Amino acid sequence: MTSILKPADLIEKYYAHNPLAHSILVEHSRLVTRRAVTIARALKRRGLDPNLQFISEAAMLHDIGMIFTNAPEIGCHGDAPYLQHGIIGAKLLAGMGLNAHARVCERHTGVGLTAVEIIREDLPLPPCDLLPETLEEKIICYADLFYSKNPTKLHQQKSAGKIRKQLADFGTDKVQIFDLWHADFEPGT
Numbered sequence: 564m565t566s567i568l569k570p571a572d573l574i575e576k577y578y579a580h581n582p583l584a585h586s587i588l589v590e591h592s593r594l595v596t597r598r599a600v601t602i603a604r605a606l607k608r609r610g611l612d613p614n615l616q617f618i619s620e621a622a623m624l625h626d627i628g629m630i631f632t633n634a635p636e637i638g639c640h641g642d643a644p645y646l647q648h649g650i651i652g653a654k655l656l657a658g659m660g661l662n663a664h665a666r667v668c669e670r671h672t673g674v675g676l677t678a679v680e681i682i683r684e685d686l687p688l689p690p691c692d693l694l695p696e697t698l699e700e701k702i703i704c705y706a707d708l709f710y711s712k713n714p715t716k717l718h719q720q721k722s723a724g725k726i727r728k729q730l731a732d733f734g735t736d737k738v739q740i741f742d743l744w745h746a747d748f749e750p751g752t
Contacts, residue, residue: 570623583638596622628652
């Protein structure tokens with residue numbers, strides 16, 4: 564059975580009147596999707612069974628909530644802090660019955676956030692664990708780490724070393740999670 568979900572239609576619905584945000588979201592999401600699907604295909608060859616259709620859809624929609632945030636450098640002029648783009652996107656998609664896609668939105672920040680971190684850092688997020696749990700969530704979260712939405716760096720793929728350095732600012736545990744994913748998803752790179 565093929566999915567009737569068309570991520571491009573949802574993106575168009577919310578981004579049609581904002582060409583800068585639209586182009587950044589679409590290009591970033593295409594890069595993330597390409598990497599995530601490549602990883603998923605390689606995992607299938609190794610005997611795992613990630614859902615390729617779902618990964619393709621959810622990776623294209625993982626940042627859909629950014630339009631409602633205040634991030635003028637990427638064309639977003641909403642009221643919410645940028646850090647909330649994931650939970651905003653999750654509410655949007657859950658309201659459409661796309662609960663699994665919504666989980667990807669809310670859990671893709673860095674390598675995920677714990678309730679303890681959210682409370683300790685007084686982050687503008689609900690005080691609950693927002694950690695990727697399924698294989699598909701982890702693959703998309705991992706792939707997202709390699710690409711920025713900064714218009715001047717949109718097409719620059721980050722190295723694993725650069726990602727490790729960025730994550731180290733948030734704790735060695737974050738680097739360890741990335742290293743586990745890196746070894747599982749792209750061994751030998």
